Amino acid sequence: MRVMGKKFKFIGPLVLLLASLTILVACGGKETETVVEERIVEVEKKVEPITLKVQAAWPTTNMIYDNLVDFSERVEKMSGGRLIIEHLPGGAIVPAFEIQDATSEGVIDGGHTAMGYILGKSRAAIPLSHGPVYGMDMIDMWGWYYNGGGIELLQEWYQEELGLNIVSFPIAPAGPQALGWFAKEINTLDDIVGLKYRIYGIGNEVYGKIGVSVIQLPGAEILPALERGVLDAAEWVGGRMDLQLGFQDILKLHYTPGMHEPTTYSDLVINKDKYDSLGPDLQAIIEAAANQTAFRWWTKFAQENALAYREMVDIHGVDVRKTPDSILYEFLRVYDELVLEDAANDPFYAKVVASQKEYAGLIVPYRLSTWPAYDFAGKHYWEDEIFLK
Structure with missing residues (x-):
């Protein structure tokens, strides 16, 4: 008995092992060739993520x-x-x-x-x-x-x-963001002048120029400031994120939309x-x-x-109202400046x-x-x- 051939082949990330065993058997003076086994084994190469x-x-x-x-x-x-x-x-x-x-x-x-x-x-x-x-x-x-x-x-x-x-x-x-939550009604631009209003980013700058008393606070500090009267109004995002923060438990007057972030990309x-x-x-x-x-x-x-x-x-009985157009138009005017x-x-x-x-x-x-x-x-x-x- 003797092994006539053995060969290995490597393809891509897989190793294909081809084992061919050819056996010659002596029988009555004649050699008879018999293929006993032919097997392909696939071994997957391990790739670390x-x-x-x-x-x-x-x-x-x-x-x-x-x-x-x-x-x-x-x-x-x-x-x-x-x-x-x-x-x-x-x-x-x-x-x-x-x-x-x-x-x-x-x-x-x-x-x-x-x-x-x-x-x-x-x-x-x-x-x-x-x-x-x-x-x-x-x-x-x-x-x-x-x-x-x-x-x-x-x-x-x-x-x-x-x-x-x-x-x-x-x-x-995300967006459009709401104008926010207010302790009193706002019907004209004059109604927001002087209010202590929490707002972020460019909205803070624009409303500051309009005459609002703007304040920047991180999210965790907004509700305590509203409860203590440090703030008269505040915006966060609107919708689900405002509910998650809990505005509805303190104020019931909500104005939307704002013009400070009609669309935002993180x-x-x-x-x-x-x-x-x-x-x-x-x-x-x-x-x-x-x-x-x-x-x-x-x-x-x-x-x-x-x-x-x-x-x-x-x-929660929140009164959701439309932001007066006069406020939104004034925002755009000052923003453009x-x-x-x-x-x-x-x-x-x-x-x-x-x-x-x-x-x-x-x-x-x-x-x-x-x-x-x-x-x-x-x-x-x-x-x-x-x-x-």
Whole structure:
């Protein structure tokens, strides 16, 4: 008996072992060739997954944290487990306002955060993420990012203007935000002048110029300030997030919409060196998962807010009223003045605003000219269900 052949073949990530045993048997002076066994064994090469630690700027109890969880689950499934996003709540490694710096330095691999949190570094954070945006809604703003040059400006801002080693993906759209919760009725612009009003970011600046006594407070301090009379009014987001904070237990008068954040995008930031090391397939998966998460999140956000406002009115007895137009128009007027000032002082800010105006100047008139007003068919079917007074 002798072995006539043995051969091994390596294909891609799998090892295929082909074992052919040919046996020659002496029988009656003749050799008879008999194939005893032919077997293929597949051995899968073990691939260690890549794990990225991504910290959010908010706690797990905040609805927006679900956006990061959704993204993480999509990445793992789309990559077949080759890329794992380990999502961490706000404060797990670094404070919320330090996420971009920590990502750039490699302290964490990525962050789920708000551009407005680093407004002190550059006022271009306002048009890049929120603000009146010249009549554009969430879909239009997305179009500006991906069809109007916004995504390139976003990378330029982080990498060249701020010198951060970061890539960014818009991932969590929200808005329009409400004007907020008030202790007394507001019917005209004069009714808000002098009020002690908690509001964030560009809204704080604009209403301050209008004559409101504006105050910036973190979320955890808003309700105690309202209870002590330190505040006369406050905004947070609106809908579900306001219910989660508990405004309905203190005030029953709610005005919407605001004009300070008609649409807002939070972003996913990843250390650029880490991102570049992933290879084009995993990079494409991150971008695709971020895009899908953004749109799925938007529909979830709208549904949750619809349910939340129904709960406000039907269960908590909240009086939801329309913000007087005079307040919204004055906001736009003062906002435009601030934009001119900022653009004169910052060439990059001016570049972003010019890009947005160019895109909005194409899309918004088109929609105003050809799309039916949302309330046309809406009121035909649901006018009796409108809770706004």
